Amino acid sequence: MLIAGNWKMNGDPSSMDEFGRMIARAPEATARGVDLIVCPPAILIAKFVDRATVSKIGIGGQDCHAEPKGAHTGDISAEMLAACGATAVIVGHSERRTDHGETDEMVGKKALAAQRAGLTAIVCVGETEAERDAGEAEAVVGRQLAGSLPEGLDPARLVVAYEPVWAIGTGRTPSLDDIAAMHAFIRATLTARFPETPVQILYGGSVKPSNAAEILAVENVDGALVGGASLKADDYLGIALAA
Numbered sequence: 005m006l007i008a009g010n011w012k013m014n015g016d017p018s019s020m021d022e023f024g025r026m027i028a029r030a031p032e033a034t035a036r037g038v039d040l041i042v043c044p045p046a047i048l049i050a051k052f053v054d055r056a057t058v059s060k061i062g063i064g065g066q067d068c069h070a071e072p073k074g075a076h077t078g079d080i081s082a083e084m085l086a087a088c089g090a091t092a093v094i095v096g097h098s099e100r101r102t103d104h105g106e107t108d109e110m111v112g113k114k115a116l117a118a119q120r121a122g123l124t125a126i127v128c129v130g131e132t133e134a135e136r137d138a139g140e141a142e143a144v145v146g147r148q149l150a151g152s153l154p155e156g157l158d159p160a161r162l163v164v165a166y167e168p169v170w171a172i173g174t175g176r177t178p179s180l181d182d183i184a185a186m187h188a189f190i191r192a193t194l195t196a197r198f199p200e201t202p203v204q205i206l207y208g209g210s211v212k213p214s215n216a217a218e219i220l221a222v223e224n225v226d227g228a229l230v231g232g233a234s235l236k237a238d239d240y241l242g243i244a245l246a247a
């Protein structure tokens with residue numbers, strides 16, 4: 005099980021206290037075999053890495069540029085994340101796809117860049133509510149998987165996060181049957197693509213301590229990508245301990 009926390013655009017140096025509480029409680033989860041990764045905003049990555057060396061919490065980025073360096077104002081490369089001690093990076097989050105117009109092709113290039121730098125690529129896919137209502141959820145996710153996972157990706161350093169867009173930050177989640185069906189579909193797609201190496205599949209979208217146990221017990225759910233509830237140590241660890 006992997007419980008990855010996505011802090012999004014939340015946090016500043018005063019957040020070190022909350023992160024300190026996560027570090028203090030992390031061994032409760034890691035002792036049970038649950039891996040933890042926290043992805044703070046870029047300005048905090050190096051600080052978190054410094055603190056995390058005494059714990060078992062991995063630190064990740066929330067996005068990376070496809071190029072290793074150059075004239076790309078405001079961007080951060082996978083190599084820069086790795087040099088700061090990050091071990092993973094989220095790519096293709098629906099908020100990046102929407103806010104920054106990221107296409108599957110761009111996401112695929114970022115995933116390759118992440119692995120080029122030695123990071124685990126956490127690739128996000130998921131349908132909108134309109135697409136689900138139209139019965140197109142699997143077709144959309146299938147297209148995103150085909151487009152966002154280019155040739156050359158190493159499945160051993162790949163995690164796929166299924167995040168229905170309409171469940172992110174809304175307090176709504178799909179039924180357990182719908183989560184099971186989509187994860188089975190993603191599993192079959194990934195197994196056909198990478199028959200030798202199982203790829204971890206996370207569920208993301210309004211996971212909290214009160215629903216984590218039932219969601220994490222669904223077949224083919226290998227963990228969670230957690231947004232809002234990853235900001236507080238008690239909630240984040242509550243989810244991890246439900247795994």
Ligand code: PEP
Binds near residue numbers: 010208209231
């Ligand atoms: C996310 O942003 O990846 C996410 C799952 O957010 P939340 O848990 O807040 O729905």
